Amino acid sequence: MLDDNNVKADFTDGNIDITISGINEAVASNLLGADIAYTVKDTNKVFAKAITFSGVDRIVDTGSSGAVTSETSDQWELVSADNEVKHSGITFAGMRSLTGGNNTLVGAADNGDSYQLSLTGDITVDSMIFKGIRNVNANTDDTNYTDTVDATGAVTLQGNNAFGVTIDPNGSSYDINFSGIDAVTNTGILTGTTGADTFTVEGDNKLRSKGIQFSDVSSVLAGNDTNIADTVNAKAGETVALTGIAKELITSNILFKQIEVAGTGGENLCRLRLSRYNRDYWGQGLQGQ
Helix, strand or coil: CEECCEEEEEEHHHCEEEEEECCCEEECCEEEECCCEEEEEECCEEEECCEEEECCCEEEECCCCCEEEECCCCCEEECCCCCEEEECCEEEECCCEEEECCCEEECCCCCCCEEEECCCCCEEECCEEEECCCEEECCCCCCCCCCEEECCCEEEEEECCEEEEEECHHHCCEEEEEECCCEEECCEEEECCCCCCEEEEEECCEEEECCEEECCEEEEECCCCCCCCCEEEECCCCCEEECCCCCCEEECCEEEECCCEEEECCEEEEECCCCCCCCCCCCCCEECC
């Protein structure tokens, strides 16, 4: 147990507790504390309560405000157990705030993780708040697990199961990149890639693209390259309405922009006009304005 310059050592085999005071360095494989600030100095080495600990494998904080700051260039790796993360050879359990390292968070390979993104760019997993993260890799291809992001900000597709979210706290804009993600909630505005994208609508404000299911979608802005066709597959039985603006349509409460091809029930029924002066083509189930 940690205290200022004090370490309480538990010799379990002999059932003996010893408190050692006035030390600056110690070797310990497991540390237990409450509401402690830990600084990772190197692999298996941390500084806490004025003591540098080496050979550390695991740290458990039983309080509500345990914090870890890393001075290493290692990534953070989620493990299957809740509220646990591995970093620089150390498994941290029960921490509230974590920052530093190489700003990369990797998901558990044998678990579906949920990432909640705040307006300030903090990412919460279970009860852990990661600060300064720029890249998240969900790290699982197992279809039995679903990795989910509760997004905020502007979401931009980057490729299969990959997208970026633009965060703009205090006018300082930056992107957080996600890969290996299966589902996104609170999407808002979704921007497509520079290539040919297909958006398959699954219900009100819900669609799938690049292997990701997006919910709470208000609008989609596809690429504007006239040599590449972006496609909307509307849900069967739902109306597809042209807005009167070039390459725009509305279906299932989603406004789509810069779309070249649209269809419903898996069948392409129209090619939207490429400019204001070109003709609209539509078939059954499409409404033109």
